[in-house]
């Protein structure tokens with residue numbers, strides 16, 4: 001998935017910096033509180049003793065679960081999903097078939113997505129949760145590849161782009177099957193009250209763009225629910241992260257560092273974020289020994305007008321005073 005803020009390419013840099021700062025990872029419990037696509041969580045999970053991965057968004061938690069500790073996808077059910085077609089919430093709210101004529105998916109693909117979702121609902125009562133999650137993750141993956149957007153779902157394109165004209169295809173997603181991992185779908189600060197470990201990795205949103213809004217269509221498919229959908233882009237109610245609010249972000253960072261029962265805390269943040277590097281340093285220093293390392297990182301460009309191709313990613317490091 002082409003995900004805003006994905007750190008796939010930076011994972012080796014983050015892991016080597018974590019090792020230099022905190023020592024070997026083999027005996028450490030690591031928590032990735034803002035897991036997203038799971039690229040960093042997976043890299044930690046392959047090396048550390050135990051992994052706790054989390055994301056507040058349902059579509060992301062599903063994705064994380066399948067990637068990190070999912071089961072093999074049931075091919076027979078996936079085939080049923082491929083053959084299915086009917087009209088449901090995607091046709092009604094996110095395709096030109098609905099009253100609002102939103103163009104996130106072509107009518108054909110919207111019917112296929114609704115059909116595949118209905119197959120999952122049909123089997124919900126007797127299938128194990130992990131099996132359902134594997135099927136849902138495949139559906140999210142397939143839907144995302146034929147979405148008529150610039151990667152995010154803040155709006156749909158006026159004209160149907162080539163990839164959106166292709167028929168929905170569903171594939172089994174690989175699962176790393178980490179036996180040392182647990183995945184949560186919680187608000188980060190609330191989860192921190194309940195878990196403890198050695199290394200806490202933070203990769204919060206760094207600007208106003210709320211993930212719940214930018215990926216609202218994936219959440220609607222994941223939940224099979226389209227409540228309070230309105231407006232041209234069809235946003236429903238979505239979770240508003242305090243990390244995306246200029247007025248809330250500083251307090252959220254301080255509360256996170258204070259609450260964390262982890263000796264080492266690492267936070268990725270880039271040079272265009274709501275919090276400046278100097279301010280982050282001041283807040284980190286309230287809690288212990290601070291260090292930082294930086295690296296250039298390619299930006300996810302949703303438009304050719306995006307100003308720069310690269311941003312500077314800084315990894316802020318804290319050894320918390322006990």
Ligand SMILES: C[S@@+](CC[C@H](N)C(=O)[O-])C[C@H]1O[C@@H](n2cnc3c(N)ncnc32)[C@H](O)[C@@H]1O
Nearest residue numbers: 005006007034035036037056187188203211241
């Ligand atoms: C920059 S992305 C993480 C990207 C991830 N490191 C990767 O490589 O894919 C930030 C993530 O934080 C999640 N998020 C935002 N606010 C949150 C909160 N309060 N608690 C937990 N997760 C949150 C978003 O849903 C999003 O997936």
